[in-house]
Amino acid sequence: MTVLSVENLSVSYRIPGGKLRAVRDVSLGVHSGEVLGIMGESGCGKSTLAAAMIGLLPAGASVDDGTIRLNGADILRLPPDQQRRLRGQSIAMVFQDPMTAFNPVLTIGRQLSDFIGAHDASRHSRSEIVEMLKRVGIPDPERCLGRYPHELSGGMRQRVAIAAALLMKPDVLIADEPTTALDVTMEAQIIHLLRDLRAGFSGAIVIVTHHLGVIAELCDRVAVMYAGEVVEEASVDALFHDPRHPYTRALLSCDPAVVQPGAGHLPTIGGRVPDLSALPPGCAFAARCTFADPICADPVPRHQAAGRSVLCHRSEA
Numbered sequence: 001m002t003v004l005s006v007e008n009l010s011v012s013y014r015i016p017g018g019k020l021r022a023v024r025d026v027s028l029g030v031h032s033g034e035v036l037g038i039m040g041e042s043g044c045g046k047s048t049l050a051a052a053m054i055g056l057l058p059a060g061a062s063v064d065d066g067t068i069r070l071n072g073a074d075i076l077r078l079p080p081d082q083q084r085r086l087r088g089q090s091i092a093m094v095f096q097d098p099m100t101a102f103n104p105v106l107t108i109g110r111q112l113s114d115f116i117g118a119h120d121a122s123r124h125s126r127s128e129i130v131e132m133l134k135r136v137g138i139p140d141p142e143r144c145l146g147r148y149p150h151e152l153s154g155g156m157r158q159r160v161a162i163a164a165a166l167l168m169k170p171d172v173l174i175a176d177e178p179t180t181a182l183d184v185t186m187e188a189q190i191i192h193l194l195r196d197l198r199a200g201f202s203g204a205i206v207i208v209t210h211h212l213g214v215i216a217e218l219c220d221r222v223a224v225m226y227a228g229e230v231v232e233e234a235s236v237d238a239l240f241h242d243p244r245h246p247y248t249r250a251l252l253s254c255d256p257a258v259v260q261p262g263a264g265h266l267p268t269i270g271g272r273v274p275d276l277s278a279l280p281p282g283c284a285f286a287a288r289c290t291f292a293d294p295i296c297a298d299p300v301p302r303h304q305a306a307g308r309s310v311l312c313h314r315s316e317a
């Protein structure tokens with residue numbers, strides 16, 4: 001069942017003298033039990049898309065067009081209090097820097113019970129919280145409950161943030177760069193933790209990342225973003241073994257090691273991402289694409305086939 005679907009979504013930021021089009025005509029869906037990865041270089045619009053999905057767009061950003069459906073409800077068109085309620089019950093978010101999710105002057109125990117109590121006080125007892133902390137690998141959960149956020153390492157804080165999100169039993173868990181603020185060892189541990197947790201979680205997971213290892217190890221499907229658009233969407237297997245969009249191919253061919261699970265961050269491609277406030281007509285990747293020809297200045301068709309879509313004049317899905 002599709003729990004979260006985004007249809008023809010466009011989001012822009014107001015900037016001096018105009019508009020920066022951060023998300024352009026994006027359509028995506030994620031089903032229960034599935035992990036969708038959203039990947040792309042810095043500035044391609046991943047975080048803006050994730051923020052729109054959870055309804056927490058930063059100041060200056062607005063939805064120009066499109067719909068976001070959560071369990072079928074068109075959340076952008078609900079009154080704000082209903083939006084908040086639906087989100088609180090159905091979506092949980094894990095942020096890049098877990099410190100931002102915690103109040104520095106309250107203990108972890110107080111925050112977990114307050115946070116969860118705010119959504120459904122009766123459902124969660126202290127023992128459930130302790131059980132969840134154990135599940136996410138906190139070595140001494142009882143002791144952890146009495147600690148303040150700054151007394152935990154970054155990796156432990158991220159584990160607690162993941163525990164808090166899972167305690168809500170959300171239909172959709174959105175994780176925005178969940179490993180980026182961590183060192184390499186902790187990053188690997190959190191990737192393994194998320195992989196283990198998948199088994200006991202029936203909701204959908206959306207992971208925003210520029211880390212190919214996260215995609216390879218955790219995701220079922222992946223949407224590759226470039227300059228605000230989804231340029232290719234496919235199963236992880238299809239994408240890694242048979243990338244069709246020249247941008248995806250360029251990313252993967254920069255370093256053959258990247259197709260291996262556990263591989264590193266996205267390599268860089270020559271040239272620059274276009275200015276999102278003054279986009280060229282046609283394909284936004286054309287200026288960096290080795291296959292570009294004059295047709296690329298025309299509006300770009302989206303080729304769709306079973307389980308795959310590709311936004312390119314020259315590549316079929």
Ligand SMILES: Nc1ncnc2c1ncn2[C@@H]1O[C@H](COP(=O)(O)OP(=O)(O)OP(=O)(O)O)[C@@H](O)[C@H]1O
Pocket residue numbers: 013014015020022040041042043044045046047048049058059060210276
């Ligand atoms: N508050 C803002 N005001 C104006 N422009 C913004 C703002 N936040 C982001 N942008 C611009 O929107 C575009 C998309 O940014 P976004 O943060 O969504 O990309 P991203 O792929 O998540 O990048 P990163 O991985 O660096 O966070 C970028 O061009 C960015 O400069």
